[in-house]
Amino acid sequence: xxxxxxxxxxxxxxxxxxxxxxxxxxxxxxxxxxxxxxxxxxxxxxxxxxxxxxxxxxxxxxxxxxxxxxxxxxxxxxxxxxxxxxxxxxxxxxxxxxxxxxxxxxxxxxxxxxxxxxxxxxxxxxxxxxxxxxxxxxxxxxxxxxxxxxxxxxxxxxxxxxxxxxxxxxxxxxxxxxxxxxxxxxxxxxxxxxxxxxxxxxxxxxxxxx
Numbered sequence: 001x002x003x004x005x006x007x008x009x010x011x012x013x014x015x016x017x018x019x020x021x022x023x024x025x026x027x028x029x030x031x032x033x034x035x036x037x038x039x040x041x042x043x044x045x046x047x048x049x050x051x052x053x054x055x056x057x058x059x060x061x062x063x064x065x066x067x068x069x070x071x072x073x074x075x076x077x078x079x080x081x082x083x084x085x086x087x088x089x090x091x092x093x094x095x096x097x098x099x100x101x102x103x104x105x106x107x108x109x110x111x112x113x114x115x116x117x118x119x120x121x122x123x124x125x126x127x128x129x130x131x132x133x134x135x136x137x138x139x140x141x142x143x144x145x146x147x148x149x150x151x152x153x154x155x156x157x158x159x160x161x162x163x164x165x166x167x168x169x170x171x172x173x174x175x176x177x178x179x180x181x182x183x184x185x186x187x188x189x190x191x192x193x194x195x196x197x198x199x200x201x202x203x204x205x206x207x208x209x210x
Contacts, residue, residue, distance in 0.1 A: 001054055003083045007117045009047050010082045012196035014075055016040045017065045024066050037063040055081075084113035086139065088132070093119075096132060096141030103130075117195045118157070120188030122146060129167055129184070135205050142208055144169035148186050156182040157201050158194035163187065169208045180208050 005013075023036040041063040045051075051059065058081065065071050090105045097103055106121040118133035129146035132139065148165040155162050168181035182204070185191035195201060 001052075001058075001081065003081050004048075004051075004055055005078065005082045006198070007082060007085065007115055007192065008195045008198050010078060010114070011193060012047060013044050013059065013062050013078065015196060016043050017062045017071055017074065020063065021065055021067070021071055079114055082114040085116035085119065086134075087113060088119070088139075093132065093141070096139065097130070097143060100143065112189070115189075116192050117198055117201055118188070118192065120185075120191065122186070122188075129165070131188075131205070133201060133205060135202050140205060140209070142169060142205055144181070144208070149183070153183045155185040155191060155194070156204050157184050158191045159200050160185075160191075160194040162190060162194070171209075 017040065020036050020040045024033055027033060041060055044059050044062045045056065048055070048059065058078065061074055061077075065074055093105050094100075094103055104121075104123050104125075106119075108116075108119070118131055120129065120131045122129050127145055127147065128143055130141065130143045132141045134140070145168045146165050147168075149163075152161050153164045154160070155164050163186045164183040165186050166181055167184045168179055170177060170179045172178075184204075185194075
């Protein structure tokens with residue numbers, strides 16, 4: 001069976017399975033757990049529009065998670081079918097940011113590529129943050145000024161309450177310089193783990209580059 005699950009779908013399924021696991025741990029009412037299993041099954045299958053019987057069987061196993069051991073084994077099996085983020089060399093990344101000199105490219109462990117909806121890293125020395133993702137099937141890079149904040153807020157990429165910073169991208173318009181900004185997670189690895197839909201990520205990139 002080929003890989004067919006996006007990273008955001010993988011994290012959504014994990015979240016639903018964890019919710020079901022919490023339900024098993026907090027109630028002994030069989031009707032409640034059966035209802036939770038049914039809801040979990042419906043939600044995870046709704047992520048996909050065209051599954052083979054083998055793929056559907058794999059995804060539906062999320063509703064069978066009853067304890068931590070089940071969860072660990074299921075997530076490990078599920079991850080084998082996640083389509084990883086395209087592996088980019090340092091030269092690939094440099095081509096996405098042709099105007100940036102002395103670009104500092106992060107090292108990403110092999111096991112993390114399947115967890116990524118985007119590549120993001122901070123460059124404190126330059127007060128910048130860099131983002132790379134796919135929009136409409138095309139790799140795109142975005143960078144901007146980044147100022148970490150002391151308090152938590154809602155991230156524009158993952159829509160979770162996390163430690164964030166103000167990301168500001170600046171462009172030259174036809175008549176004036178245009179700046180657009182919003183809060184995004186300081187920790188891009190944690191942000192990727194939070195992303196359960198690409199909608200906010202892609203709309204952010206489009207809005208910043210428009």
